[in-house]
Amino acid sequence: MILLSLILSFLLPFTASSPAASLTPRGAEQGDYAPRNITAATAAQTVEDSAPAASAPYSAEQPLSSGGRDQDEAEGEVDIAEIIFSHIGDSHEWHITEWKGRPVAIPLPVIVWSKYSGWHCFSSEKLDGKQYQGFFIGEDEKIFEITPDGIKRPFDISITKNVLSLMMSSALLLLLVLLSARWYRRHDVLKEAPRGVAALLEPLVMMVHTMAVENIGKDYRRYLPFLETAFFFILLNNFLGIIPFFPGGANLTGNIAVTMVLAVATFLTVNLFGNKHYYKEIFLPEVPGFLKPIMPVIEVFSALMKPVSLTIRLFANMLAGHVMILAMVCVIFIMAKYGPLLGSSMTVVSVLFGVFLDALECLVAFIQAYVFTMLSSIYIGLSRQNH
Amino acid sequence: MNLITPDTGLLFWMVVIFGLLFFLLAKFGFPVITSMVENRNAKIEKSLRDAEEIERRLNETVRKQKKILAEASAEQARMIAEAGESRREIIDKAREDAKDEAQKILATARKQIAEEKEAALRDIRREVAVVSVAVAERIIRDRLVSDEAQTDYLNKIVDEACAKPRPAE
Structure with a gap:
């Protein structure tokens, strides 16, 4: 068992570009690694706060909710699909490891072009659970833009993982x-x-x-x-x-x-x-x-x-x-x-x-x-x- | 993340980066390596072909050498046999010539001996005659006072001496 523990303690940090890091309970600081979806309520609130005229187009039907996953995490269940797909998928930051309970990750540049506001380039840190310059990270780690015509996908050539x-x-x-x-x-x-x-x-x-x-x-x-x-x-x-x-x-x-x-x-x-x-x-x-x-x-x-x-x-x-x-x-x-x-x-x-x-x-x-x-x-x- | 929907950003960067990578490697990378290794392989293949050709020529040379050696050995044997035959012929001829020469020399010697013997005999006869005359003259000086008596008597003695058998030569 000691040997096994040693093997696991060796393997887990390494495989955590895969699962290990995801298996700890997801708090606010864990949002770095899994898709950092903004809830519909947050997005709607953001739209109202930042661009009142644009609040109407937003709909709760937009693919922004991650409530189900939060519920699983709250119950301590291991969401295998979420773990696997988050590891094989793309991301706007490169999670390396955890250090003293905090994620060590490399934020990556977000480069987007909006037909409403032109080119934008900023660090993905600014989109960590919030919106920035009208952009936010939605489902599947994709960047969405809050526009007067609703939530749109900008032309996104961000430097992802x-x-x-x-x-x-x-x-x-x-x-x-x-x-x-x-x-x-x-x-x-x-x-x-x-x-x-x-x-x-x-x-x-x-x-x-x-x-x-x-x-x-x-x-x-x-x-x-x-x-x-x-x-x-x-x-x-x-x-x-x-x-x-x-x-x-x-x-x-x-x-x-x-x-x-x-x-x-x-x-x-x-x-x-x-x-x-x-x-x-x-x-x-x-x-x-x-x-x-x-x-x-x-x-x-x-x-x-x-x-x-x-x-x-x-x-x-x-x-x-x-x-x-x-x-x-x-x-x-x-x-x-x-x-x-x-x-x-x-x-x-x-x-x-x-x-x-x-x-x-x-x-x-x-x-x-x-x-x-x-x-x-x-x-x-x-x-x-x-x- | 929708796995089967290609992301436009990644597509864009993939086209740019792979295109750039391909350009740089195609211009400065792989052609250098492949051309060098091709040259080396060509050199190795040529060397192998040359080695095979050299080996073939060497085998051919060895075969020719053996053939020449065999021919030389046969020639040597033939020449040795011919030399032996010539030697025997020369020796035989020399023997014959020597024999003939010896015969000639012997015949000449015999003739010369006979001639010299004849001359010696003549000399001896003359001396004997002189001595005999002298002796006879002293013995019969008193009886042979006349010349006729002396001559008759002398002839008689000489005839008698000639009539006597010769001592063994």
């Missing part, structure tokens, strides 16, 4: 690859074996290189930088997503916006650089006459579904992995209330399964990066075939 993670991981990837490239520039590869970062990256770079050569053929050089960038971007963010503490823990590749951009990049690469044979196969396929009107529809649908499948595959796999790990850790806290015997035994099981799932997630992180890159190279190769 996922965006910050995106910036950091991209900077890290850039650093790693440029350091590796510098080694190759400064050394004679015919006389020296690569060392350090170059030795780490070279097998992966050449794996993607081989993949491109095999799937694309003679034109592979044109597409190799995109495939390499996509592979390393996905791989690095997959691994950073598994790390449960800052600067990891952001569910970037489990976010559909990120995977969608990657898949659209592949889609554009395939369709902008496809040769005449590719488009002939789509619009004038060599099929029996009665199939000629149908086949272009099917082919166009197929071409459109390729990026969709790429988007969903990566997003769903990474999201599912995070959810499973979080759920496994949450089992500890669910079972705790059933007594020390059941709680302890389930804790052991949960920790063991959690470690297993983390290891599995490492494998999935690599496989998903590999699969995305391989499918992209195959799609590109199909669009470059000459027969």
Whole structure:
């Protein structure tokens, strides 16, 4: 039991980019971490106070209430869904840990454009449970604006937790690859074996290189930088997503916006650089006459579904992995209330399964990066075939 | 957070950051690495091909060398055999020549000996005649007072001496 306690005391702070921090009773100071929804009453009061003319459009039907969750917290229930979704979702601040009962979090810049008041840029601290300059954080951590026409969504390009993670991981990837490239520039590869970062990256770079050569053929050089960038971007963010503490823990590749951009990049690469044979196969396929009107529809649908499948595959796999790990850790806290015997035994099981799932997630992180890159190279190769 | 609704802000930043990342890595990162490693791989492949070619040539050279050695050995054996045969012929010829020369020398020597013997005999006969005459003259000086008597007597003695058998030579 002592050993178990030690393991838990070690794991919980780390997993608290996941659940641990959320499991403490949510007071006013705990609002940092979960979606900091303003209640309908607060928002309405705010509208009346700050802009009397705008009070009429606001409706209690707006998605601002979090009363149900507060009720659960008051009863001491562990809201698993809330814990999990708050961890895999985005946020306007980056919660790191708790220190002496107070949250340690990095507030992030809010950058919004309103057609009523133009650009606004301020710290998300100013929106902590209140509204600022007519903006407030509503449901799903989205920023809403109180306007004369009612509560609207402004054009929001805020630096959220996922965006910050995106910036950091991209900077890290850039650093790693440029350091590796510098080694190759400064050394004679015919006389020296690569060392350090170059030795780490070279097998992966050449794996993607081989993949491109095999799937694309003679034109592979044109597409190799995109495939390499996509592979390393996905791989690095997959691994950073598994790390449960800052600067990891952001569910970037489990976010559909990120995977969608990657898949659209592949889609554009395939369709902008496809040769005449590719488009002939789509619009004038060599099929029996009665199939000629149908086949272009099917082919166009197929071409459109390729990026969709790429988007969903990566997003769903990474999201599912995070959810499973979080759920496994949450089992500890669910079972705790059933007594020390059941709680302890389930804790052991949960920790063991959690470690297993983390290891599995490492494998999935690599496989998903590999699969995305391989499918992209195959799609590109199909669009470059000459027969 | 609605999981299947892409957030516009993240979409915006993802497009910007991934686009920038792609541009920088495509320009300054991956092409350097891949071109260098391709060069190295090409060099390794070329070296392997060269090594195979060198090995093939070496094997060919070894094969030719063995063939040349075998031919040289055969030639050597043939030359040794021919040399032996020549030696035997030369020796035999030399022996024949030596024998012939020896015969010639021997014949010449014999002829010369015979001639010298004849001359010696003639000299001896002359000396003997002179001595005999001198001896006879002293012995029979008193009886042979006339010249005719001396000549007749001398001829008689010489004839008798010639008629006697020669002592063993």
